[in-house]
Amino acid sequence: MRVKVRPMACTGCALCELACGFHWDEAFSLISSSVMLYRAEEKKDYMGVIVKTDEDLFIGRPEGAAAMKLGEILKQGTGGGASAKPILIREACDLCESAGMEPQCVAICPHQALYLE
Amino acid sequence: MDFMYYGDTLVVDLETGKTQTREFTEVDEEGPGLAAGLALYEEFSDAEPLVVGSGLLTGTTVPAACMGFVVGRSPLTGEPAVAPLSLFAGAEVKLSGFAMVVIKGVSPRPVYLWLHDGVADLLDASDLTGLDTWQTTDRIRREMGEALVQVISIGPAGEAGSSLASYSINYWGSGDTAALGAVMGAKKLKAIAVRGLGMLDADDPPEFYRAALEMISRSPAELGLGRVCAALEAGDVATWLEPLVHRYRSCFACPSACSTFVKYREPPDVLGTDGVEEPGMLVTSPAAAAWLRGGGWDAEPACRAMEAMARQGVDMMRGARELAGKPLAGESEIIDAVKGLTGSMDAGWPSSDRAYPGLFGPWVPPLASQEEWDAANRLGYVLGICPTFIMTSGLDAAELFALCPPAAGVELDAEAIAGMVP
Numbered sequence: 001m002r003v004k005v006r007p008m009a010c011t012g013c014a015l016c017e018l019a020c021g022f023h024w025d026e027a028f029s030l031i032s033s034s035v036m037l038y039r040a041e042e043k044k045d046y047m048g049v050i051v052k053t054d055e056d057l058f059i060g061r062p063e064g065a066a067a068m069k070l071g072e073i074l075k076q077g078t079g080g081g082a083s084a085k086p087i088l089i090r091e092a093c094d095l096c097e098s099a100g101m102e103p104q105c106v107a108i109c110p111h112q113a114l115y116l117e
Numbered sequence: 118m119d120f121m122y123y124g125d126t127l128v129v130d131l132e133t134g135k136t137q138t139r140e141f142t143e144v145d146e147e148g149p150g151l152a153a154g155l156a157l158y159e160e161f162s163d164a165e166p167l168v169v170g171s172g173l174l175t176g177t178t179v180p181a182a183c184m185g186f187v188v189g190r191s192p193l194t195g196e197p198a199v200a201p202l203s204l205f206a207g208a209e210v211k212l213s214g215f216a217m218v219v220i221k222g223v224s225p226r227p228v229y230l231w232l233h234d235g236v237a238d239l240l241d242a243s244d245l246t247g248l249d250t251w252q253t254t255d256r257i258r259r260e261m262g263e264a265l266v267q268v269i270s271i272g273p274a275g276e277a278g279s280s281l282a283s284y285s286i287n288y289w290g291s292g293d294t295a296a297l298g299a300v301m302g303a304k305k306l307k308a309i310a311v312r313g314l315g316m317l318d319a320d321d322p323p324e325f326y327r328a329a330l331e332m333i334s335r336s337p338a339e340l341g342l343g344r345v346c347a348a349l350e351a352g353d354v355a356t357w358l359e360p361l362v363h364r365y366r367s368c369f370a371c372p373s374a375c376s377t378f379v380k381y382r383e384p385p386d387v388l389g390t391d392g393v394e395e396p397g398m399l400v401t402s403p404a405a406a407a408w409l410r411g412g413g414w415d416a417e418p419a420c421r422a423m424e425a426m427a428r429q430g431v432d433m434m435r436g437a438r439e440l441a442g443k444p445l446a447g448e449s450e451i452i453d454a455v456k457g458l459t460g461s462m463d464a465g466w467p468s469s470d471r472a473y474p475g476l477f478g479p480w481v482p483p484l485a486s487q488e489e490w491d492a493a494n495r496l497g498y499v500l501g502i503c504p505t506f507i508m509t510s511g512l513d514a515a516e517l518f519a520l521c522p523p524a525a526g527v528e529l530d531a532e533a534i535a536g537m538v539p
Contacts, residue, residue: 008388011340011374013367014205015333018178022326028177029212029316039205040264043251043288045364045378045399046390062364062388108178108330110338110372 001116003093003103005049005060009113012039012047016105016114023096023104034093035105054092118144120525121173123315124214124235131304132222136237141216149173151186151498152537157219158188158197164221165190167300172501174524176211176317178329180336181506183369185210186498191295193280198295199476199498206267206286208369212313229308242307249428250285257310270308271298272430278302281458283432289399290433294478298430325523337510338372340365342403345375348484348509351407357416361385376401381417398424405433412441421448425455484508495538
């Protein structure tokens with residue numbers, strides 16, 4: 001079971017980032033989430049969602065969604081901007097099990113762009 | 118207040134180039150959000166300040182908690198006016214390390230203000246002078262090496278002091294209908310760049326989060342301009358735009374994606390990044406789209422006109438009203454027409470009947486009565502919730518008030534807010 005992304009259903013509201021960050025810190029920020037909204041190519045409206053696990057990143061790009069091993073990611077970089085805390089040093093998604101909740105990114109997404117499978 | 122704000126009040130003196138911080142006491146003395154912003158505006162009114170801030174709940178998981186604001190004296194009315202900071206700008210201001218920012222005086226040279234991590238720098242903007250807002254945003258992001266910096270900037274219209282001037286947010290229209298872009302121009306303040314990497318604490322985090330999540334689950338999660346335009350009785354703008362639609366976009370934390378990204382320099386269904394650099398634009402102003410559609414424009418040239426207005430830093434609502442009934446088709450003539458809108462403040466541009474008196478900009482009668490409009494804006498700018506979302510979503514103000522104790526240990530109601538904001 002993991003969190004997956006329907007990238008074209010995402011509207012870029014960042015509620016998933018906020019909810020995940022709240023799960024880790026009990027506070028609101030955009031830097032501690034296991035989910036990261038990729039929004040660095042604004043003029044092209046190129047936007048996606050990345051979910052970090054212990055083993056890989058599930059990357060939802062507009063062209064499609066797939067998991068990539070961390071080793072492959074290290075070669076390519078993850079984007080997100082220089083001041084975005086790189087997703088590789090963030091906590092890995094634990095499906096919110098440590099808080100005894102359903103995955104909060106899935107629960108809060110208004111457009112079902114994130115789902116469990 | 119120990120919760121929901123992060124950092125102090127920043128006072129920027131453009132005349133001397135100096136900045137200083139002080140404790141953010143206004144939130145306890147006057148109230149959060151716009152209440153504090155107006156108090157700071159009054160305190161520094163001799164120096165014609167612009168006050169940049171955010172609401173109590175901005176930056177949290179409350180539905181549509183995206184809203185920041187700019188307060189300044191509108192050149193259109195000579196009175197204080199509020200303009201919105203939507204998209205991601207309000208939330209990034211909230212997380213920038215400054216609770217409120219006062220920008221006073223006039224700079225002797227072009228500058229821009231860079232806010233991040235509780236650090237404020239006034240930087241030289243001589244080489245940004247004359248650039249449009251797209252060029253300015255690109256240049257600042259390149260200088261910072263950071264594509265996520267939010268850039269609140271003016272274009273040639275603001276530099277010229279046009280009464281149609283409006284600041285843009287990154288590349289897109291902002292909803293500044295009070296010509297605060299012209300105030301930025303008069304101050305030689307080309308832009309405010311902000312990045313928010315801070316963290317907001319709540320008084321009772323689990324209860325606050327639970328209640329906000331429950332509100333999100335009941336909020337409308339609609340796509341496009343349809344709901345807003347229906348509320349405005351503005352016609353079927355959504356169908357008119359449909360052939361150009363690439364994707365729908367939300368402001369920060371908003372379940373409804375009111376903004377529409379349209380592509381007209383490549384097919385709208387192109388998904389990758391290999392195409393043209395500037396394929397289209399984000400339609401953020403339903404009023405502008407409605408004015409142009411109603412004024413006989415085809416959707417594609419209308420979107421090009423809205424892009425040109427965003428680039429020039431022209432208020433889309435009033436600019437579109439000027440362009441309505443004069444539909445154009447060619448890109449160069451559209452750009453020329455929009456550039457023609459950016460005259461000086463005294464050049465006979467929208468006169469008093471086109472200026473919108475009052476603190477909150479243009480009242481749109483089909484959307485709400487004047488009283489409802491003022492109440493929704495007061496509530497929205499004090500709490501940091503998009504007023505349009507409040508007016509069109511059925512959001513119950515009592516539910517928002519119920520969030521205030523777990524958020525920040527404060528009790529608020531409509532009467533209290535009406536007392537804070539005239």
